[in-house]
Amino acid sequence: MKKTNAMRILDGAKIKYECREYDDDGEHELERGAAELTAKKLGISPDSVFKTIVMRTDSKEVVVFCQSAVHEINLKKARQAAGAKEVTPVKQDELLALTGYVRGGCSPLGMKRKYRTFIDGSVMSHEKVHISAGVRGQQIVIAPEDLVKACGAVVVDLVLEK
DSSP, X not given: OOOOHHHHHHHHTXXXXXXXXXXXOSOOOGGGTHHHHHHHHHTSOGGGBEEEEEEEETTOOEEEEEEXXXXXXXXXXXXXXXXXXXXXXXXXXXXXXXXXXXXXXXXXXXXXXXXXXEEEGGGGGOSSEEEEOSSTTEEEEEOHHHHHHHHTOEEEOOBOOO
C-alpha cells in the first residue's frame, strides 16, 4: 500500500493507526451517501466513519469540518465554530487545488495548507474512527484523541438535529 500524505504525517508524529482498503467504484456523490457506502464496504458502523467537508467562510477563509457519516452538518453550528457569518462548501472543481485531494478521497490530514479544523464531538464516543487516507479506496483507522491531536482540531457540536 502506497503511503499518503496523511499517513506520513501520522508516521512523523509517531501516532498509531491502521489502514483499510475497500473497492472504490467512484460512488462519491454526497446525496447518495458516499461515507455510508464506504462503511458498508468495510463492514463497519457508519457512525464511526467521519467525512471531511471543506468550506469557505464569508471572509474567504477555508475551514475543514469532520462529521460522522450518519449526520448532516449543522451550518449554523459550523458558522459559530468558525466565527463566520456564512460558510459554504467549496466547489468540487476547487477541492484538488485547495487541498491536494479529490472528492471521496479528502482527508483532514495532509492538505496542501494547514486549515483550521473542527471535528464533531461525537468522535469521542468511539474507540476508533475511520477517515479518508487521502485517496479513494483507503481509510485510516485511528483513535479519536489521536485524530484531534494530529489535525490540531477543535472538537465542537456540528450535528444537525432532525
